[in-house]
Amino acid sequence: MTPGRRYVGQRVARIEDRRLLTGAGQYLDDIVLPGMLHVAFLRSPHAHARFRLVDTAKARAVDGVVAVLTSADLDSLVKPLTSGINDSGESMGNGIRPTSRAVLASHKVRHVGDAVAAVVACSRYLAEDACELIDVEWEPLPAVMGVEDSLLPDAPLVDDALADNVALEVEVHAGDVERAFAEASVVVEKTVRHGRSHAAPLEPRGVVADWSADLLTVWTSTQIPHLVRAELAVLLGLPEGRIRVVVPDVGGGFGLKAHIFAEELVIAAAARIVRRPIKWVEDRYENLAASTHAREMLYHVEAALAADGELTAFRARITGDAGAYSCVPYTPWVDVGMAANCLIGLYDVENVAYRASSVFTNKCQTGAYRGVGQVVAAVARESIVDDAARALDVDPVELRLRNCIPSEPRRTVLGHDYDGGTYRECLERVREAADHAQFRQRQQALREQGRYLGIGYCLLIEPGAFGTRQVRAHGSHRAFIDTVRVTVEPDGSVVVATGLCSNGQGHETSLAQVAADGIGVRLEDVRVVQADTETTPFSMGSRASRSAVVGGGATMRAAHEVRDKLLAIAAHALEIAPEDLIIEHGQAYVRGTPTRSFTIRELAQIAYFEPERRPASLAEPALVATRTYDPEPTFSNAAVAAIVDVDILTGLVQVERFFYVGDCGVMLNPMIVDGQVSGAVAQGLGDALLEEISYDQNGQLLSSSLMDFLYPSTTNVPEIEVHHFETPSPVTQGGIKGVGESGTIGASAALVNAVADALAPFGVVIDRTPMTPDYIRSLVAATVDRAIAPHIAS
Amino acid sequence: MKLENAFTVAAPANRVWETLLDLEQVARCLPGATLNSAGTDRNYTGELRVRLGPMSVTYRGTAQLTEIDTKAQTVILLIDGKETRGHGSASATITNRIIADGDATTVLVETDLVVTGRPAQFGRGIMQDVASATLAEFSRCLSEMISSTDTPQASSGAGNDTGGDRIRELRAPSFLAILRRLVRQRLSRVVGRSRESD
Numbered sequence: 001m002t003p004g005r006r007y008v009g010q011r012v013a014r015i016e017d018r019r020l021l022t023g024a025g026q027y028l029d030d031i032v033l034p035g036m037l038h039v040a041f042l043r044s045p046h047a048h049a050r051f052r053l054v055d056t057a058k059a060r061a062v063d064g065v066v067a068v069l070t071s072a073d074l075d076s077l078v079k080p081l082t083s084g085i086n087d088s089g090e091s092m093g094n095g096i097r098p099t100s101r102a103v104l105a106s107h108k109v110r111h112v113g114d115a116v117a118a119v120v121a122c123s124r125y126l127a128e129d130a131c132e133l134i135d136v137e138w139e140p141l142p143a144v145m146g147v148e149d150s151l152l153p154d155a156p157l158v159d160d161a162l163a164d165n166v167a168l169e170v171e172v173h174a175g176d177v178e179r180a181f182a183e184a185s186v187v188v189e190k191t192v193r194h195g196r197s198h199a200a201p202l203e204p205r206g207v208v209a210d211w212s213a214d215l216l217t218v219w220t221s222t223q224i225p226h227l228v229r230a231e232l233a234v235l236l237g238l239p240e241g242r243i244r245v246v247v248p249d250v251g252g253g254f255g256l257k258a259h260i261f262a263e264e265l266v267i268a269a270a271a272r273i274v275r276r277p278i279k280w281v282e283d284r285y286e287n288l289a290a291s292t293h294a295r296e297m298l299y300h301v302e303a304a305l306a307a308d309g310e311l312t313a314f315r316a317r318i319t320g321d322a323g324a325y326s327c328v329p330y331t332p333w334v335d336v337g338m339a340a341n342c343l344i345g346l347y348d349v350e351n352v353a354y355r356a357s358s359v360f361t362n363k364c365q366t367g368a369y370r371g372v373g374q375v376v377a378a379v380a381r382e383s384i385v386d387d388a389a390r391a392l393d394v395d396p397v398e399l400r401l402r403n404c405i406p407s408e409p410r411r412t413v414l415g416h417d418y419d420g421g422t423y424r425e426c427l428e429r430v431r432e433a434a435d436h437a438q439f440r441q442r443q444q445a446l447r448e449q450g451r452y453l454g455i456g457y458c459l460l461i462e463p464g465a466f467g468t469r470q471v472r473a474h475g476s477h478r479a480f481i482d483t484v485r486v487t488v489e490p491d492g493s494v495v496v497a498t499g500l501c502s503n504g505q506g507h508e509t510s511l512a513q514v515a516a517d518g519i520g521v522r523l524e525d526v527r528v529v530q531a532d533t534e535t536t537p538f539s540m541g542s543r544a545s546r547s548a549v550v551g552g553g554a555t556m557r558a559a560h561e562v563r564d565k566l567l568a569i570a571a572h573a574l575e576i577a578p579e580d581l582i583i584e585h586g587q588a589y590v591r592g593t594p595t596r597s598f599t600i601r602e603l604a605q606i607a608y609f610e611p612e613r614r615p616a617s618l619a620e621p622a623l624v625a626t627r628t629y630d631p632e633p634t635f636s637n638a639a640v641a642a643i644v645d646v647d648i649l650t651g652l653v654q655v656e657r658f659f660y661v662g663d664c665g666v667m668l669n670p671m672i673v674d675g676q677v678s679g680a681v682a683q684g685l686g687d688a689l690l691e692e693i694s695y696d697q698n699g700q701l702l703s704s705s706l707m708d709f710l711y712p713s714t715t716n717v718p719e720i721e722v723h724h725f726e727t728p729s730p731v732t733q734g735g736i737k738g739v740g741e742s743g744t745i746g747a748s749a750a751l752v753n754a755v756a757d758a759l760a761p762f763g764v765v766i767d768r769t770p771m772t773p774d775y776i777r778s779l780v781a782a783t784v785d786r787a788i789a790p791h792i793a794s
Numbered sequence: 795m796k797l798e799n800a801f802t803v804a805a806p807a808n809r810v811w812e813t814l815l816d817l818e819q820v821a822r823c824l825p826g827a828t829l830n831s832a833g834t835d836r837n838y839t840g841e842l843r844v845r846l847g848p849m850s851v852t853y854r855g856t857a858q859l860t861e862i863d864t865k866a867q868t869v870i871l872l873i874d875g876k877e878t879r880g881h882g883s884a885s886a887t888i889t890n891r892i893i894a895d896g897d898a899t900t901v902l903v904e905t906d907l908v909v910t911g912r913p914a915q916f917g918r919g920i921m922q923d924v925a926s927a928t929l930a931e932f933s934r935c936l937s938e939m940i941s942s943t944d945t946p947q948a949s950s951g952a953g954n955d956t957g958g959d960r961i962r963e964l965r966a967p968s969f970l971a972i973l974r975r976l977v978r979q980r981l982s983r984v985v986g987r988s989r990e991s992d
Contacts, residue, residue, distance in 0.1 A: 045882045045911035112915070132879045140910075696795075698908060704915035 007513035011671035025249040028206035033277040040127035042117040044109035047143035047362040047699020055135035064122040071106035083326035095170040103262040110324035113289030143362040143699035150359040158360035175351030180313030184304035193768040196296035196693040203251025206281035209271035223258040224541030247531035253503035255368035258543040294369035296321040299380040313351035320358035327367035332358035338373025371744035382749035422725040426639035430661040434641040454758025458749035464738020465549030470633040483537035484554035488623035492601030499539025501531030518559025520583030545738025553733030554629035561625035572615035632731035638662035640746035644754040651773030663725040664739035684747025686712040801937040807894035823935030867892035882911015
């Protein structure tokens with residue numbers, strides 16, 4: 001085994017699984033503090049209404065109720081939650097409208113589930129009962145329920161402070177798009193209505209807050225503890241140094257928990273008012289109605305092609321349904337901006353134009369969700385490429401290969417710095433895995449028997465590892481840095497402290513692998529401490545496929561710095577040059593003479609307690625290093641293929657096989673990567689076939705439980721066949737790339753294409769997601785002659 | 795949510811018209827409805843209990859006959875209720891129009907129903923189905939009531955404290971029966987389809 005690479009790259013069993021799988025995990029709801037009270041929110045039953053709190057006395061009078069808090073009680077303690085404003089108070093750019101809201105609605109609710117009061121009581125039961133006793137006078141207003149309605153001149157205003165319902169609007173033009181379209185031999189266009197999706201983590205949101213001795217401690221199920229602390233500090237008027245944000249084990253986040261929520265502010269303020277610890281754990285209804293939704297967008301896309309199939313231009317008009325509020329800290333830009341920016345994918349296109357906007361409606365706010373924006377972009381792009389292939393009567397994979405950029409690093413026309421990979425190779429490999437030619441034969445044979453199978457592909461690149469340059473290339477003003485501290489304790493054990501926080505990704509294992517290799521110790525001697533602002537250094541959080549790159553990179557740097565100290569001590573003690581020493585398996589020894597050695601423990605003892613044995617050059621002997629990392633932009637790439645079996649009578653889509661071939665650079669732990677891919681694919685499958693948040697025309701939430709918002713399960717998700725290429729990134733520490741989302745990005749688009757391919761004999765166009773049985777049936781029915789098949793046409 | 799029903803009874807238009815103007819009689823046909831007290835001018839307070847699967851919701855509110863247009867033979871029944879526990883609401887504007895057709899009379903019932911809160915959000919589409927089944931039941935019951943010769947006459951006074959009990963004695967269509975029928979309908983829809991396709 002190569003020295004320095006004992007653990008990285010190995011399928012090391014996950015360290016945290018013993019705890020998590022034996023039920024010993026400590027999640028938010030497991031936190032119990034002495035004297036702790038519970039909160040239930042009174043949430044709006046209306047999509048849009050003015051209201052007046054007539055009477056809260058009856059609720060207050062319930063035995064066990066400690067307080068009923070409304071906007072009036074909180075406004076003096078909590079500043080409004082603002083969005084779309086940069087640190088100097090100006091608009092963030094990208095045509096984003098700055099907005100501001102009270103943490104509890106004060107006179108108007110903007111969506112079903114909008115919170116208007118918080119009842120603090122001895123138990124959640126009592127708090128919920130008391131909510132029902134609050135007397136509210138509702139004056140329902142007409143609700144804006146779609147992007148088209150939202151833009152009508154007489155549309156009701158969702159946010160009374162704005163002149164219209166536009167949340168953001170931006171236009172980008174690169175190259176000579178008009179000319180490319182004018183000169184095109186073939187122009188294909190389509191509009192896809194991407195459904196309103198939702199991350200639906202198994203563990204919903206939750207917050208516990210406690211004020212004691214001038215310290216506010218907030219436990220919250222989040223992906224971004226340091227950013228939550230920063231927001232709490234600003235809005236509560238406290239120094240960050242007096243706030244501690246702790247993240248317990250998290251049962252899934254998927255981007256939903258990478259926001260700052262009004263509830264976090266309310267619970268913190270409520271704990272200050274009642275001077276007792278307070279807990280709020282949202283129920284499934286609250287999660288579905290009032291956290292964040294995602295993806296709902298109208299995506300109109302056009303592609304220009306030369307007669308030989310060369311793609312010359314893309315043009316898009318994208319309108320997102322932002323919901324009622326501008327999510328913090330991203331604004332609705334996170335969805336439509338990424339959907340626009342990821343339009344070209346891996347295609348060699350030099351002319352691109354888009355107009356992206358997002359509008360407010362009377363629905364729950366939308367925000368980040370795994371594959372943010374990119375899922376929508378991939379569905380639009382990859383399905384129009386298939387449309388183009390049909391128009392040109394060429395094989396869809398061949399058309400993709402014809403237009404795929406070479407695998408070397410390059411700057412795209414939209415200013416993104418791809419760092420190279422295996423762009424064509426993945427597609428060729430996935431076609432081989434799916435046995436494309438053989439499938440076509442089987443497809444034809446089965447069609448003759450009335451069975452409709454289809455194959456669909458998606459070629460994609462995933463921007464990951466958001467550092468400052470990557471974020472700015474995607475239109476944000478923010479700077480992104482992450483810091484990791486590595487300590488070798490006096491007994492030689494190692495602690496890695498990071499503000500990143502696993503929501504299930506396995507950081508305790510992957511970062512321990514990096515640290516163990518970086519220093520040269522055994523994996524079992526390393527412990528990873530995460531996500532507590534008191535004990536871990538600053539981090540921008542675990543989101544956007546960044547933890548492996550930024551966490552791995554910073555851990556590597558810090559581990560190397562500590563190793564250098566150990567080497568200096570060992571070299572001094574052995575009277576040899578540090579270059580002639582090797583540290584591995586927790587031993588430092590002379591190259592070629594393993595008997596001349598020290599254990600890490602012995603070296604640590606010298607470092608901490610034996611100044612006489614230390615080299616004079618080691619001015620600061622404590623074995624600790626805190627290092628920061630802000631990676632250059634890096635992108636993983638993948639090609640996926642799905643084979644589906646569509647039952648045209650029931651409209652049910654069965655995914656028969658799913659193939660993923662990806663390249664995320666150096667894999668810290670291929671087993672964890674495979675897990676990420678599989679979970680991501682399942683989520684993409686849900687997006688494409690099952691999961692949809694729906695409202696009726698009055699804004700009532702129809703998918704208010706998991707009875708109607710359908711998770712994929714073992715019966716829907718096939719075995720996912722995963723293959724990897726491993727092209728180290730030339731620009732990141734250790735060659736690592738991010739890979740948390742590409743499965744989701746690829747799955748939706750591949751499934752849309754597979755269903756379209758299956759239904760090709762009917763000449764249907766897939767123009768929405770999810771492709772529910774009702775939708776498939778309606779598509780087929782519209783094309784079938786009633787006389788021949790009345791049972792389908794009805 | 796807009797729903798339309800129509801029924802024809804073998805009774806003269808004036809008889810039908812009178813029945814429609816008698817809210818206590820009309821209320822007997824609304825499953826789960828109880829009229830508590832009569833206010834002035836055809837304005838009643840009452841309760842409506844609805845069962846949706848595991849959920850039971852009681853609305854308290856008002857029912858009012860309004861826009862009584864003898865010439866056009868239309869009358870509007872406005873029902874407006876709030877959940878007795880919780881913050882949801884239900885309101886219905888039921889427009890009844892009478893068309894005389896010889897000895898028979900046709901009643902067109904147009905309902906505009908707005909429900910908010912948990913019942914509206916429970917089980918996609920169930921509320922719609924329950925509402926339309928309930929309205930169908932309401933129409934059927936009214937039609938039976940009008941055509942039956944032994945229809946109990948409404949008390950001459952504008953309701954009293956025992957009115958609710960008396961009304962409850964009458965066999966009102968139950969929600970359980972409606973739900974059973976809905977399930978049957980849905981099943982037969984699916985089974986029927988696949989049989990046809992065989």
